[in-house]
Each structure stands twice: as C-alpha cells, then as structure tokens.
Amino acid sequence: MPNVAESTVDRVARESREAARRIADFVRRTPLVFSEAFSDELGAKVYFKLENRQTTGSFKLRGATNRLMLLDEQHRASGCVAASSGNHGAAVASAMQRLGISGVIFVPEQTSTAKVAAIRGYGGDVRFFGTDGLDTEEHARRFAVENGMTYLSPYNDEAVIVGQGSCGVEILEDLPDVDMAFVAVGGGGLIGGVGSVLKAHDAGIRVIGCQPAASPVMARSIEAGEILEMPSEATLSDGTAGGIEAGAITFPLNQAVVDEFVIVDEEQIASAMRHYMDQEGDRIEGAAGVAVAALQMTEVRGRTVVVVICGGNISDEILESVRTG
Numbered sequence: 001m002p003n004v005a006e007s008t009v010d011r012v013a014r015e016s017r018e019a020a021r022r023i024a025d026f027v028r029r030t031p032l033v034f035s036e037a038f039s040d041e042l043g044a045k046v047y048f049k050l051e052n053r054q055t056t057g058s059f060k061l062r063g064a065t066n067r068l069m070l071l072d073e074q075h076r077a078s079g080c081v082a083a084s085s086g087n088h089g090a091a092v093a094s095a096m097q098r099l100g101i102s103g104v105i106f107v108p109e110q111t112s113t114a115k116v117a118a119i120r121g122y123g124g125d126v127r128f129f130g131t132d133g134l135d136t137e138e139h140a141r142r143f144a145v146e147n148g149m150t151y152l153s154p155y156n157d158e159a160v161i162v163g164q165g166s167c168g169v170e171i172l173e174d175l176p177d178v179d180m181a182f183v184a185v186g187g188g189g190l191i192g193g194v195g196s197v198l199k200a201h202d203a204g205i206r207v208i209g210c211q212p213a214a215s216p217v218m219a220r221s222i223e224a225g226e227i228l229e230m231p232s233e234a235t236l237s238d239g240t241a242g243g244i245e246a247g248a249i250t251f252p253l254n255q256a257v258v259d260e261f262v263i264v265d266e267e268q269i270a271s272a273m274r275h276y277m278d279q280e281g282d283r284i285e286g287a288a289g290v291a292v293a294a295l296q297m298t299e300v301r302g303r304t305v306v307v308v309i310c311g312g313n314i315s316d317e318i319l320e321s322v323r324t325g
Contacts (some may be wrong), residue, residue, distance in 0.1 A: 004246075005007075005079070005083070008196075008253065008256065009193060009195075009196045009199050009200055009253075009256055009257060010093070010196075010200050011157070012161060012162055012165060012192065012193060012196035012197075012200075013165065013168075013196045013197045013199070013200030013201075014293040015158070015162040015165070015195075016040075016163075016164075016165025016166055016168060016196065016197050016198075017136045017166075017169050018162070019062075019066045019159075019162045019163045019165065019166050019171070019235075020165075020166035020169040020299070021067065022060055022066060022069055022258050023062060023065045023066050023111065023163060023166060024214070025053060026061075026065045026069075026095070026098060027054065027061050027062055027065055027079055027166070028053065028054050029169065029170055030049060030050045030051050030167075031049075031050045031053065031055050031062065032047050032048070032049050032050070032054050032119045032170070032171060032174040032175060032306070033047060033048050033050060033217055033243040034046070034047050034281075035048055035121075035280060036045065037261055037279040037280070038279065038295070039259060041314045042295070042296075042300050042301065042305075043300075043301040043302065044182055044301055044302060044303045044304070044305050045303070045305065046300070046305050046307065047175060047304075047305065047306045047307070048280065048306075048307050048309050049167065049170070049171055049306055049307070049308045049309060050165060050309050051308060051309055051311060052282065052283065052284055052285070052288060052312025052313075053310050053312070054120065054191060054313050055086070055094060056091050056094045056114055056122070056313075057090070057118065057313040058087035058090070058091065058201040058285075058310060058311030058312070058313060059087075059164055059167055059190055059308070059309075059310050059311065060084075060087040060088045060090070060091035060164075061091040061094060061095065062091075062163040062164050062166050062167060062276070063091070063155075063157075063159070063160035063161065063162075063163035063164045063193075064088065064091035064092045064094075064095045064160070064163070065091070065095040065163060066091055066153065066159055066162060066163030066166070067097065067100075067152055067157060067160050067163060068080070068092075068095045068099050068101060068152070069099070070157070070159050071101075071150065072226070074129060074211040075150045076099070076100075076101050076190060077265075078148055078149050078150065079101065079102045079103045079104075079147075079149045079150070080096060080099070080101055080103035080104075080144075080149055080150045080152050081103060081104050081105075081106070081140050081143055081144040081149045081150070081151050081152065082086065082103065082104075082105045082106070082142075082151075082154070083105075083106045083136045083137040083139070083140035083141075083151075083153075083154065083310065084105060084106075084107055084109075084119075084136075084141065084153045084154055084276045085106060085154070085163065085261055086111050086112060086114075086115025086116065086118070086119065086238070086239065086313060087239055087311050087313060088113065088114065088152075088154035089105040089107055089115070089119040089124060089126070090118040090119045090121075090122060090313070091219070092105060092152055093119050093120075093122035093123060093124030094122040095141070095270070096122075096123075096124075097122050097123050099147050103124075103125065103149070103152075104125045104127060104140075104143065104149075105124045105126050105127070105253055106126075106128070106129050106130075106140040106143070106309070107119070107126060107127075107128055107136065107137050108126050108129070108130050108131055108135075108236075108242075109128050109130065109131055109180075110111065110131060110148065110238070110325075111128075111238070111247065112238060112313070112314070112315045112316075112318065113315050114313055114314060114315040114316070115313050115315075116155055116272070117121065120176070121196075122172070132231075132241075132242045132243060133160075133243050134208075134243030134244070136242075136243065137153070137245060138245075151256075153173075153190065153245075154186075154187055155187030155188055155189030155192075155248065155250050156187065156189075156245050156248045156249055156250060157187070157189075157249075158249060160280070161187055161189045161192050161249070161250065161253070162193055163193070164189050164190045164192070164193035164195050165192075165193025165194055165196060166193075167190070167193070167194050167308065168181075168193060168194035168195070168196070168197030168198055169197055171194070171197075171198070171306055172197065173200050175304070175306060176201070176306055178198070178205060178304050178305070178306050179204075179205060179303040179304045179305065180205065180206045180207075180208060180298075180300060180303050180305045180306070181194065181195070181198055181205065181206070181208065181305070181306045181308070182260055182291045182292075182294050182298075182305070182306070182307040182308065183195070183207065183208070183209060183210060183291060183308045183310070184209045184210045184211070184237065184239070184240050184287040184288065184290045184291045184308070184310050185209040185210060185211050185218050185219070185240060185254070185258075185261070186215075186218075186239060186240035186242065186287070187218075187242075187244055187245075187248065187250055188218050188248070188250030188253065188254040189228050189250055189262060190308065190310060191207065191209055191254060191257065191258060192250045192253040192257065194207075194308065195207040195254075195257030195258060196253065196256075196257055196259075199256075199257050206259045206260075206295060207257050207258050207259050208258075208259065208260055208261070208262055208283070208298065209254065209258040209261040209262070209263070210262050210264065210290045210291045210293070210294035211237075211240060211261060211262075211263055211264075211290065212236070212237040212240060212241070212263070212264060212265070212266070212269060213237040213263050213264065213265045213266070213291055214232060214233035214234065214235035214237075214241065214265075214266065215232035215233065215235055215237070215240060215241040215242065215267050216252065216261070216263050217230055217232065217242070217243055217244050217266075218244060218251075218254055218261070219261035221244060221260070222251075222254060222255055222258070223250065227245075227246060227247075227248065227251055229243060230243070230272045235269070236266060236269045236270060236273070236286030236289060236318070236322065237269060237285075237286035237287045237289065237290045238286060238287075239286065239287035239310070239311060240287045240290065244307060251259075260299060262294035262297055264293040264294055264297065268293040268296075268297070269286055269289040269290055269293050270289070270291035270322045270325065271293070272289045272290075272292040272295075272296055273286065273288075273289035273292070273322050274288070274322060274323060274325070275292070275296075276288075276292045276309075282309070283314065283319070284309055284311070284312050284314070285310075285311045285312055285313050286314065286318075287310050288309045288310050288312070291307050291308060291309070291310065292307060292309075295307050301310045
C-alpha cells in the first residue's frame with residue numbers, strides 16, 4: 001500500500017478504537033465463537049464474529065450510533081434521513097429512538113418484509129423509493145437537503161465507517177493472532193472499517209471481500225480502477241446489493257485494505273446458509289451467507305480465520321426457500 005493509503009488506514013483504525021469506546025454503552029459486544037465443524041472441514045481455526053446477535057440483528061447499529069452521537073444539538077433537532085435496504089434503516093431507527101432524534105428512512109421497494117417490520121418496530125418512519133440501493137440513496141439525499149435535515153449514509157461517511165470498525169476492534173481484542181478475515185461487501189463501509197483496524201494491527205492479515213455474482217459492484221470497480229455504474233440482479237444478499245455512490249470514500253479505502261475479492265453465485269450462497277445454520281444452529285441472512293460461501297471456496301488450511309456474520313435479518317419466507325433448496 002502507498003504511504004497515503006497507510007496514513008488513511010491508520011487514521012480509520014485509530015478513530016475506530018475511539019468509536020468503540022464512544023458507543024460501548026449503546027451496542028452489544030458480540031461473541032466471537034470457534035466453530036469445530038468448519039474448522040474440522042477446512043483444516044483451519046475458524047471463528048465467527050456474530051453480528052447477527054447485535055441489537056437490530058446486524059453490524060449496522062455500530063456505524064449509525066457513532067454517527068448520531070457525533071451530531072451537534074442543532075443537527076439533532078432538525079432530524080435525520082437515512083436510505084437503506086433494511087439493516088441500516090433499523091439501526092438508524094434504533095439509535096434515533098435511544099438518542100431522542102426524529103427522522104425518515106427510505107428503503108427500496110423490494111426490501112424484505114422482515115427488515116421493514118424491524119425498522120417500524122423501532123419507531124422508524126418508513127417510506128419506499130426506487131429499486132436499487134443507489135437510487136434510494138440519491139432520493140434520500142435530495143429529501144434531506146429540501147427539508148433541512150441531516151442525511152445518514154449507510155457507508156459513505158467516515159463516522160459510519162469507523163463505527164463499523166469497532167467490530168474489528170473487538171475481533172482483535174479476542175483474537176489478536178488472526179490471519180484472515182472474510183467480510184461481505186456492499187458499499188464497503190464494514191470492510192473498510194474492519195479491514196483498516198486489522199491492517200493497522202498487522203499488515204500481513206489477509207482481508208477477503210465477499211460479494212454476490214448478482215451485484216459485484218465494488219469488486220468490478222476496483223478491477224477497473226474507478227467506480228462503475230452497473231446493474232444489479234436479484235440476490236439473497238439484498239444487504240450488499242446495489243450501486244456505489246460516485247466519489248464514495250469507501251472506494252479508495254477498499255482499494256487499500258482488501259487483498260482479494262471472492263464472488264459467489266446464488267446456489268453457493270443458499271448452500272452456505274443451509275450448512276451454517278445446520279452446523280451452528282444460528283439464523284443468518286444472505287449477506288452473511290456470502291461470507292460463509294467465500295470461506296468455503298478459499299484455501300485456508302492451517303490459518304486462523306474470522307468470518308463476520310454480518311446479520312441475521314431474513315424473512316420466514318426466504319428462510320424457508322433457502323432451507324428447502
């Protein structure tokens with residue numbers, strides 16, 4: 001990595017440690033569990049970081065809470081706007097409820113019923129717009145400007161990124177000798193934060209970005225050296241689907257910290273989800289299945305590996321379709 005990237009990575013890692021302390025009373029410290037089944041199968045020491053057990057059911061609460069806690073009183077009073085395929089929306093709604101802030105959450109029209117219900121369960125004002133995460137984000141930004149409110153990006157905001165990075169802080173506190181980390185990638189905020197923390201600790205840690213073949217936007221953009229506009233198809237990994245905002249700060253950060261991308265198809269995602277749930281007895285969503293599928297496709301023998309189980313919010317209907325194949 002060039003020096004400029006190293007300094008950015010170091011700054012994000014430092015701010016992630018600060019964020020971990022700031023939000024400690026508002027988020028759960030999630031378990032890092034050793035998997036005997038996956039370790040035996042792969043000849044490695046495999047650990048799962050269970051962000052599906054986070055309040056609201058995903059890692060997103062970390063970034064949303066950190067961002068909202070950094071708002072001054074004037075911006076808190078004017079209210080906030082978020083755009084989300086579900087998990088970021090639920091996280092923002094939960095954090096706003098805890099901090100006494102009002103706001104609106106826009107979601108794509110195809111967002112799962114489970115995620116919409118979760119947002120509303122935290123008191124969120126849910127409104128539908130668009131079919132791709134990118135057009136939903138653009139509409140939410142315009143709405144925020146027109147109404148004098150603060151827009152909370154799901155990934156294109158350093159306060160959000162370093163909030164997600166607190167997950168990496170916990171991983172290192174529990175397992176400082178980790179060799180590899182598998183992280184699902186959509187907009188790149190989670191892997192940007194976690195990857196920075198891991199790389200600042202030990203540049204030799206391999207950070208693996210995991211994406212569905214139906215929407216590999218970050219992987220293809222990094223290959224091209226620029227953010228691409230490309231269509232996304234329907235995928236079990238709805239939490240990682242959609243485009244990347246032009247000029248997103250996650251793009252150069254992902255360039256700096258991601259060692260390789262593994263792309264998985266829908267059959268591999270569903271199979272990985274079934275296998276994980278059978279072996280670990282834990283409910284996970286499609287984005288987490290992407291990371292598990294990437295683990296299964298990668299040579300990890302003899303390594304100490306962490307897979308971030310990024311969320312567990314999945315509708316009963318989709319879960320049943322996954323289980324029945």
